[in-house]
Amino acid sequence: xxxxxxxxxxxxxxxxxxxxxxxxxxxxxxxxxxxxxxxxxxxxxxxxxxxxxxxxxxxxxxxxxxxxxxxxxxxxxxxxxxxxxxxxxxxxxxxxxxxxxxxxxxxxxxxxxxxxx
Numbered sequence: 001x002x003x004x005x006x007x008x009x010x011x012x013x014x015x016x017x018x019x020x021x022x023x024x025x026x027x028x029x030x031x032x033x034x035x036x037x038x039x040x041x042x043x044x045x046x047x048x049x050x051x052x053x054x055x056x057x058x059x060x061x062x063x064x065x066x067x068x069x070x071x072x073x074x075x076x077x078x079x080x081x082x083x084x085x086x087x088x089x090x091x092x093x094x095x096x097x098x099x100x101x102x103x104x105x106x107x108x109x110x111x112x113x114x115x116x117x
Contacts, residue, residue, distance in 0.1 A: 007114035011051030011067055018044025027087070030080040046070045054114045064115020071108050078104060 018025050018040050025040040033039060050070055053063025078101055081087075085094035092099070 005055070007067075007110050008051045008055035008063075011047050011054070011111075013051075015044045015047030015049075015051060018047070028077045028081050030076050043070065043074055046073075050111075054111070060117065061115045064111050067111040067114075068108050071104055071111065075104055 022037060022040050025043075026036040029036045029039055046066070047070055050063050050067035053059040053066060055063075078097075082094070082097040082101060085097050088097060090096050
């Protein structure tokens with residue numbers, strides 16, 4: 001239960017940030033995808049919905065699966081960042097952006113664990 005309580009608010013917060021700083025999220029959408037603003041908004045809504053669903057016992061499993069699907073869907077944006085480090089000035093540069101990729105596996109594991117709570 002505690003895992004669900006932690007994952008849900010975290011994912012809701014992450015989704016809300018898509019609306020607070022949309023340009024930041026738009027900048028990481030791969031170039032080959034159209035309608036960046038719409039994709040950022042859709043992924044924000046998806047994260048909020050998944051986070052909220054994980055918080056309720058009746059929808060926890062579905063919310064977990066939905067959150068995992070969302071994480072897999074946005075993974076190309078993380079790859080895009082790693083492949084174009086010159087666009088994303090972060091501490092550690094390319095190394096940090098590549099190190100971030102395996103973190104998605106941890107988020108998926110967290111979402112899965114939250115679904116079992």
